[in-house]
Amino acid sequence: MPVLWILLIVFAIAAAGYVLGARRVDALSGGDHRRLHSRTTYYGWNVALFALVPALLLLMLWLFAQPLLIERTVSSYIPDSAIAEGETRGIVLGQVRDVAGTLNRAVSEDVITDVEAANLQPDDAEVMDRLKAAELPILTTPEILGAAKAHRRMVETASTWLGIVVIALALLWAGFALWRTSPDFRARNVVEQVIRGVLIGCSCIAIATTVGIILSLVFETINFFQLYPWQAFFFGTEWTPSFGGGSELGMLPLLWGTLYISFIALLVAVPIGLFAAIYMSEYASRRVRSLAKPVIEILAGIPTIVYGLFALVTVGPLLRDWIAQPMGLGNSGSSVMTAGLVMGIMLIPFVSSLSDDIINAVPQSLRDGSLGLGSTHSETISKVVLPAALPGIVGAILLAASRAIGETMIVVLGAGAMAQISGNPFEAMTTITVKIVGQLTGDNDFASPETLVAFALGLTLFVITLALNVLALYIVRKYREQYE
Structure with a gap:
């Protein structure tokens, strides 16, 4: 499921939660707002934020971790014998991602079969003509093609489960927030605490980004100085x-x-x-x-x-x-x-x-x-x-x-x-x-x-x-x- 669809569905759940939360507390109070601890809008925002924030956090974490986990898994599909001399596993994984992107543009399994045929029989003019018509003229090794197909399957499966889990989490938290909505519930305090946490999290993103940039530079620089003398780097004139x-x-x-x-x-x-x-x-x-x-x-x-x-x-x-x-x-x-x-x-x-x-x-x-x-x-x-x-x-x-x-x-x-x-x-x-x-x-x-x-x-x-x-x-x- 595309990420845009997931976001639209989660925001729709949050909007529905806002309306239901406000209507529920209004019905429980019998229309007498003097019985409410907070204003009606706070009860609606309470349900909306509980539907929105956990789902978006999970979505961010999933999108960050998914490429790392898939790449680590796909790496096991590539034997050492498939890595040519002068290449590294990172370069081969880059080729796998390119081929997987090409396969993702294929609209049917027949086109993917054509891709396999082109790699097994690259002189087949008819197959190559069909590939060029579909804008999929690729030639690669069987190992890379197999790893690319596995990469494609994993991405599709992960995208499907991502949509299911994120939408289910939004519904679950929205239902929980709606269930505990009552006239005596301190909705304003909870909403302000949630918003404060969101603001602190946004502030921490800038700090975490800076720390991540510095650490990535430091670690890669250490790798560089393990291969090249630091004296020649800092004091070299060529x-x-x-x-x-x-x-x-x-x-x-x-x-x-x-x-x-x-x-x-x-x-x-x-x-x-x-x-x-x-x-x-x-x-x-x-x-x-x-x-x-x-x-x-x-x-x-x-x-x-x-x-x-x-x-x-x-x-x-x-x-x-x-x-x-x-x-x-x-x-x-x-x-x-x-x-x-x-x-x-x-x-x-x-x-x-x-x-x-x-x-x-x-x-x-x-x-x-x-x-x-x-x-x-x-x-x-x-x-x-x-x-x-x-x-x-x-x-x-x-x-x-x-x-x-x-x-x-x-x-x-x-x-x-x-x-x-x-x-x-x-x-x-x-x-x-x-x-x-x-x-x-x-x-x-x-x-x-x-x-x-x-x-x-x-x-x-x-x-x-x-x-x-x-x-x-x-x-x-x-x-x-x-x-x-």
């Missing part, structure tokens, strides 16, 4: 991955490119964004502000691939023809300066919009007091407003820095993919995020250091971002001015 062996996976060229491009981007975005925020909040009229702020914020809505194309087609050739070539600094349109300038333009709204909101949040009484003591408008801004808004401004700059460090598409199209250490901003370089994408693209072996290095690079980015947060917190605590 980046030449090769899945055939003999890879040089030094991180320093990627780290240099990441920090260099981010520095140039912040050098563009922070002054322009901050000055724009000061103008809009302190100098601009209401009409100018109402026009300027939305126009600046439009920059945040432009897809990064568009910025990348702008860097590739316009900014790169312009810098090459007008600056790099005349000064003898380079002949390529892809460079650190190209990516940095375009990325800086993209980051302007991150700095200006947040800084503008933060500056406007500074109490007007501080400005009036400063002006009343004889300070000029500019002195009030520099001596009173900006120090009061410093924590928020540092947060805006930190957000822009994190966005710059994690950018990929602008770097790919604007800075190239050359992993090198150079001080010339008109040479092509690359960043950590670009190489993470490159190492994880395709059907790669997750037991090789060339693939696992992506997790080590990701953990490095996480540590850099954490260090930026710690530094920002230190700056805020040291230089901020507190007002009573």
